[in-house]
Amino acid sequence: MIQMVLSDRKGMLERGVTFSWTIEGDERIIGLVFDVILDRYFLYNQTSLLTEVQEIARLVECRPEEIVRALSCLSGIRFESNHIIERLMSIEEATISENGSILVAIRLGGWLTHQLHQIGRDALLPC
Numbered sequence: 734m735i736q737m738v739l740s741d742r743k744g745m746l747e748r749g750v751t752f753s754w755t756i757e758g759d760e761r762i763i764g765l766v767f768d769v770i771l772d773r774y775f776l777y778n779q780t781s782l783l784t785e786v787q788e789i790a791r792l793v794e795c796r797p798e799e800i801v802r803a804l805s806c807l808s809g810i811r812f813e814s815n816h817i818i819e820r821l822m823s824i825e826e827a828t829i830s831e832n833g834s835i836l837v838a839i840r841l842g843g844w845l846t847h848q849l850h851q852i853g854r855d856a857l858l859p860c
Contacts, residue, residue, distance in 0.1 A: 735848055738810060738821065739764060749814055750844075756809035758802050765793040766803040770822070770839070775853070780846050781825070786835035797835060804837060812844050821845050 734746055740760075743753045769789050773782050786804075790797045810821035819842050826838040841849070 735845070739767060746812075750812055751814070752810060752812050754806065754810050756806045758806035759799065762793065762795055762799050763803045763806050765795075766800060767807060769793065770807075770841075771849070774841065774849060780841040781838065782841075783836060783838045786837060801835070801837075804839065808839070812842075819844055 737744060737746070738752050741752075742757075743751075745751050766789060769784075769792055770782065773784065774780070786797045786800045789800045793800070804824060808820055808822050808824050812819045812821070822839050822841045822845060824837060825840050826836075828836050830836065
């Protein structure tokens with residue numbers, strides 16, 4: 734389901750949950766940034782993450798402004814069900830340090846957290 738949300742701009746998931754992108758961006762960079770976020774989620778097992786934009790830019794080999802745009806796109810993906818609206822993730826804080834580093838605090842939304850818990854649980858089940 735996560736792949737469907739990242740590859741389609743609008744659609745419907747199970748139980749009448751709809752999703753839509755509110756901001757457009759480069760799908761390749763969005764996918765790479767999302768992969769980094771997932772790696773950190775599984776590494777730290779936290780739904781709130783603090784990350785440095787320049788570090789992600791080095792990892793995915795693009796400009797920092799492209800990372801900021803990708804984070805905006807990811808936080809702009811919204812889910813609706815029974816008049817409840819939720820975001821894939823939210824940017825809680827963004828700061829620029831004295832040395833010019835851009836730090837972004839993100840929090841993964843409930844739907845995404847549930848999907849990631851399912852993936853983690855399924856990976857632990859015996860074959």
